[in-house]
Amino acid sequence: MIIYILKKIVTFLFIICVLAQISFCLVYFVPQSIFSDLTFIDAYSAFFKQLLQGQFRLMSGETVPFFDTLxxxxxxxxxxxxxxxxxxxxxxxxxxxxxINWLNTTIRLGCLIFYSCPIVMLATLVMFYLSSTLPMSMNFDISISVTGSSLLDIILSSRADKLPALWEQLHYLLLPTIILAIQPSIVTIQLVSENVKNTSRQNYIKMAIIRERSPFKILRRHLLPNSIPSTIPQLTYNTTTLLFLTMVIEILFNRVGLGQWVMLAYRNHNYFIISIAILACGTVISLLTLLGEISAIAIYPLRHKEHYA
Structure with missing residues (x-):
């Protein structure tokens, strides 16, 4: 299992290295590059030095916080x-x-309706009807952030009102999180129900039903350990859509992040920030995929044998 996890980590690092090379090429070869007065070697060294520091300085003197935004x-x-x-x-x-056929049909129909709704339209309707009861903007300033995460900043701080501040920030994050979680929830429901149904038809589950008296034990010992781990890697394949929806939500709710970053860069034709945003998006997608693979192996270690079959 350790060798399998190490291989996944090495693959993740290789993908990040390739994305970094692509980002550097976009920065170096575009017109009016900030590295235009440097040689290729010096520009290469300066780019990766700023990348390791997590701070990119533009020609205007503005500093772009890479890790905080990520x-x-x-x-x-x-x-x-x-x-x-x-x-x-x-x-x-x-x-x-x-x-229960009618209940299953109702839930599947509801999932189909919510999944087909555009996220922009759904977020706009929710903001219109709940604007008087829930906060619509994010109470978070990235310029004074320590970690880049509002929740981590509050948890790691030494303030006395840590719990009320944490609850207030969760209150701000509640509405965008729920809207953003609609489509991943529907995908999770579909994948889990399909895997559970297929697993429940296997012969070893039928033997467990004969031997075990408690349905809860069958569910806990046999059904879930054989169906849930196979679902987790499948959920990571949807991370590209999830990241795109996150950027849309950040723009709609005026939250600092990759969404606001890319929007401002596109408006100002700033190719430097666009190239760094490509690197950031690839990093988020690869990291979520890596965490999904490791979580599946941690839950069910024998799962990695399927990859060598």
Missing amino acids: LTTFELCILALLVALFIGIPLGIFLGLSN
């Missing part, structure tokens, strides 16, 4: 994934085991 978007992605797992796994298990 962690801000990554925070919202993680919260949405946690909500999607919290909602999708129980409903998926229920749909996979339930024989």
